Amino acid sequence: QVQLEQSGAEVKKPGASVKVSCKASGHTFSRAGLSWVRQAPGQGLEWLGWISATGNTDYAHNLQGRVTISTDTSTSTASLELRSLRSDDTAVYYCARDSSTMTLGDWGQGTLVTVSS
Amino acid sequence: DIQMTQSPSSVSASVGDRVTITCQASQPISSWLAWYQQKPGKAPKLLISAASTLQSGVPSRFIGSGSGTDFTLTITSLQPEDFATYYCQQANSFPLTFGPGTKVDIK
Numbered sequence: 001q002v003q004l005e006q007s008g009a010e011v012k013k014p015g016a017s018v019k020v021s022c023k024a025s026g027h028t029f030s031r032a033g034l035s036w037v038r039q040a041p042g043q044g045l046e047w048l049g050w051i052s053a054t055g056n057t058d059y060a061h062n063l064q065g066r067v068t069i070s071t072d073t074s075t076s077t078a079s080l081e082l083r084s085l086r087s088d089d090t091a092v093y094y095c096a097r098d099s100s101t102m103t104l105g106d107w108g109q110g111t112l113v114t115v116s117s
Numbered sequence: 118d119i120q121m122t123q124s125p126s127s128v129s130a131s132v133g134d135r136v137t138i139t140c141q142a143s144q145p146i147s148s149w150l151a152w153y154q155q156k157p158g159k160a161p162k163l164l165i166s167a168a169s170t171l172q173s174g175v176p177s178r179f180i181g182s183g184s185g186t187d188f189t190l191t192i193t194s195l196q197p198e199d200f201a202t203y204y205c206q207q208a209n210s211f212p213l214t215f216g217p218g219t220k221v222d223i224k
Contacts (some may be wrong), residue, residue, distance in 0.1 A: 045155075045204055048189065050213070059212075100167070102148050
């Protein structure tokens with residue numbers, strides 16, 4: 001059974017950066033890819049990016065240059081870094097592991113990131 | 118990018134009702150479609166992959182169908198625990214994209 005445990009809620013000021021982590025148990029990131037998805041308050045799901053089992057990445061076009069996804073296989077931890085934060089980055093951020101190609105089978109519990117001055 | 122649409126945006130139904138949600142892709146995606154269920158304050162849960170493959174532990178009242186651009190999620194007999202928001206997601210190519218969601222609530 002794969003479990004994904006995410007880091008705690010964050011409050012950031014506009015222009016700052018945030019790093020959200022996702023620690024896996026029962027799984028190593030060398031076996032399957034992982035996506036990050038966010039959900040603004042009262043809104044739908046937005047895919048942010050993906051890292052493959054071999055470390056290749058793909059990002060949403062509208063976040064290119066502001067987002068970096070990485071993994072540390074030694075600690076089974078994936079991370080999402082988002083820079084130059086704006087108020088519309090306020091959302092719950094989820095990590096989700098591929099169960100099959102591009103299908104998100106296991107999800108973290110979510111991390112609320114609030115961007116406010 | 119592949120755009121996903123869903124209809125209806127919300128539906129009010131009673132326990133035991135049959136509920137059908139449709140999802141349309143802006144270009145053909147073969148059977149590369151997933152359905153998720155999300156309850157308030159919780160992470161989404163994968164129900165169906167590859168358009169019609171039910172995930173382990175998901176009740177058989179959830180049925181996915183379709184291919185190409187048009188897909189359907191049917192709940193054959195709505196149960197109290199099924200009141201939630203449902204999202205489709207294309208799994209054909211990056212960037213992954215989701216439909217806007219369909220909220221199923223109690224009539």
